[in-house]
Amino acid sequence: MPLNDEYEPSALNIARSQVALFESSNGAEGNTIAGRPVVVLTMRGKKTGKIRKTPVMRVENAGRYALVASMGGAPRHPAWYHNVMSHPRVELQDGPRRREYLAHEAEGRERDEWWKRAVEAFPDYAEYQRSTDRLIPVLVLEPVTR
Numbered sequence: 205m206p207l208n209d210e211y212e213p214s215a216l217n218i219a220r221s222q223v224a225l226f227e228s229s230n231g232a233e234g235n236t237i238a239g240r241p242v243v244v245l246t247m248r249g250k251k252t253g254k255i256r257k258t259p260v261m262r263v264e265n266a267g268r269y270a271l272v273a274s275m276g277g278a279p280r281h282p283a284w285y286h287n288v289m290s291h292p293r294v295e296l297q298d299g300p301r302r303r304e305y306l307a308h309e310a311e312g313r314e315r316d317e318w319w320k321r322a323v324e325a326f327p328d329y330a331e332y333q334r335s336t337d338r339l340i341p342v343l344v345l346e347p348v349t350r
């Protein structure tokens with residue numbers, strides 16, 4: 205089911221601009237930060253029901269992706285984490301390829317496996333986790349086959 209209702213851009217300028225550049229170039233630009241690959245997540249807002257989009261680091265394995273709700277090590281989860289937990293059917297665009305996924309929160313061994321992949325993809329995640337008491341959530345996206 206395509207997420208194509210009213211789009212409400214992020215309140216954070218860097219994220220809003222990166223999504224705009226990424227989407228206007230169909231993933232050819234705005235697809236890195238600090239030299240590391242970035243993908244764009246599209247979801248439904250938990251409270252507003254509007255379409256929200258946010259860049260996250262690309263953490264991929266065998267067609268599945270992880271979303272790391274780090275928010276730079278802030279003491280609270282990002283709003284997009286609450287959105288995805290409320291509406292787990294999301295879309296993710298990796299370069300020119302946009303697909304539908306079903307999200308779940310990884311726990312235990314699954315989380316450990318994905319956390320290792322995440323830190324390999326973006327080492328700053330380890331620093332973010334050291335700088336906050338909250339356990340940074342890792343959501344795993346499984347492709348939705350029609």
Ligand code: F42
Nearest residue numbers: 214215216219249250251252260261273274275282283284
């Ligand atoms: N953030 C990460 O957490 N992980 C990453 O891997 C990551 C990578 C990344 C790469 C490039 C880049 O430019 C930014 C990157 N970020 C990463 C930052 C990320 O894009 C977000 O900006 C950040 O995580 C904060 O997300 P946020 O969803 O909290 O966004 C805030 C700024 C925001 O837009 N807040 C809105 C507001 O009006 O204050 C509300 C947004 C929202 O979704 N509202 C919901 C709704 O219903 O519409 C309700 C949400 C609720 O809490 O119920």
